[in-house]
Amino acid sequence: MYAIKVHNLSKTYKNGIQALSGLNIQVKSGEIYSLLGENGAGKSTLIKILTTFLKPTSGNITMLGKDIQQNSIYIRSNIACVSQQTSIDTNLSLEENMMFQAELYKIPKAEAKKRMAKLIKDFELTSYLKYPISSYSGGIKRRLDIAMNMITNPKILFLDEPTVGMDIQSRKMMWDMVRKIRNEFGATIFLTTHYLEEADNLSDTVCIMKGGKEIIQGSPSQLKHYLRQNNIEIKLVSDLDVKAVLEFSQKCQYVDNVEIEKTMLTVTAKEVEETFNKLTIYLIDNNIPFYGIAIVEPTLENVFLRLTKKEQSL
Ligand SMILES: Nc1ncnc2c1ncn2[C@@H]1O[C@H](COP(=O)(O)OP(=O)(O)O)[C@@H](O)[C@H]1O
Ligand SMILES: [Mg+2]
CATH class of the missing domain: 3.30.70.100 (Alpha-Beta Plaits)
Known part of the structure; x- marks a missing residue:
């Protein structure tokens, strides 16, 4: 069963730049899927289209078994996206941020509190509760951002360059977090990265992308096998x-x-x-x-x- 199927997807921006040109990918349910490509390859554009923020110029996308254009409300309520800009409000506390997210998605208060407690524990955020968010490091803010987005129990979680600019220790913590989300919450993870090591370490499937198109898709070992020698x-x-x-x-x-x-x-x-x-x-x-x-x-x-x-x- 596929969580995401993209067929012949193209996107040309108003200024004439073609960010995607005839892209085809398939993401299996429950896998960690990495889209690997250099800056300008079209990764963020693809994430914005898959999360219904942008409309494609042409092509078909099926997500969770449904066409995303015709079922955008259903799709939006079953996915979550952590983009490069954080969505945290630094004037609110960690818990207030999480409850605010839950309210947006109309999750009953008691249920939201239960989920919040689990997320704080699972993602080791307890020791940060007593500090203001403005004092958090970039890595912790990113962790909170992801935890916040998990309060809706999304079936697919999109992460746009989740570890960009992080030191190696925070990066490894982020990898553990991503694995935990897949293993314990059963979510399909779709992430973009330009770090090879990250794609190799973390993914079940890697897609190498260049110039708005997929070049090859497979498991890290299949891709290595491709070179054969x-x-x-x-x-x-x-x-x-x-x-x-x-x-x-x-x-x-x-x-x-x-x-x-x-x-x-x-x-x-x-x-x-x-x-x-x-x-x-x-x-x-x-x-x-x-x-x-x-x-x-x-x-x-x-x-x-x-x-x-x-x-x-x-
Ligand atoms: N809003 C936009 N308007 C016009 N061109 C854009 C816009 N966003 C991105 N682009 C262009 O589309 C191409 C792909 O960008 P992007 O999807 O951000 O790539 P990546 O995330 O892989 O770095 C780039 O050439 C970029 O300059
Ligand atoms: Mg990008």
Whole structure:
């Protein structure tokens, strides 16, 4: 069952900029789905359309089994969105903010209080209750913003760049929070990010997007598998040996590409074991000192860079 299905979606803004051009994606119910793309790829535009803030120029969107244009009221009452600008009122306390959100959605007071207590506990906000919101760090404000949006028990939660500008510790806390929302509240999570590590760590499905279009969609391991070849990394002791090793590797039969960074050579080859053996024998036979030689899996970053290169067409 799909929570979101987008077919051939395009959006041209009034100034003529085409932010989305024929985008197709599918998001399964209950999964964490990451939309990965550089600035200007069209991520925020897509979120605004999916959350009914913006109208598409053309295309079809089905969410929770319904067409979103014809059922926008139903859709709005079953989703929540945390955008890059927080919706917290800093003049109100943490609890007042949460109750205000509940009132907006006409949740009975007793029920709202019950949900609020659970959210404060689940998302470890208890110790912040006694401080004014204006004293909260950016990370805590974001956590409160998400907790506030969870008071309506949304079936789909949209997060637009939830960890942008955060230090690594706050980022990891945010990842735990997102996993908790999926596991304990059963919500489908749709998030955008331009951090590869985030998409890799957190998602069941990643969609790489560029120029208003999806380039590839799959699980992080499927996407890594897409590159198929593994890489061989050689860490040499001296930069005086780099040239010789580079020339030898480039002559090896199955080698597609060699990249150099200081004394580290990354060799991409089709027959990785055979090439690995050849390179090892070469280093030993020629008495070239090296710290290590190893076969390494491609990272999601390799996939991203390869697929978003301009000349690349799929
Ligand atoms: N309100 C708007 N009016 C005109 N152009 C816009 C508007 N919002 C975004 N754009 C343009 O649409 C493209 C996609 O932007 P956006 O969806 O914000 O990308 P992302 O979130 O991936 O950075 C960019 O070229 C951006 O300048
Ligand atoms: Mg954006």
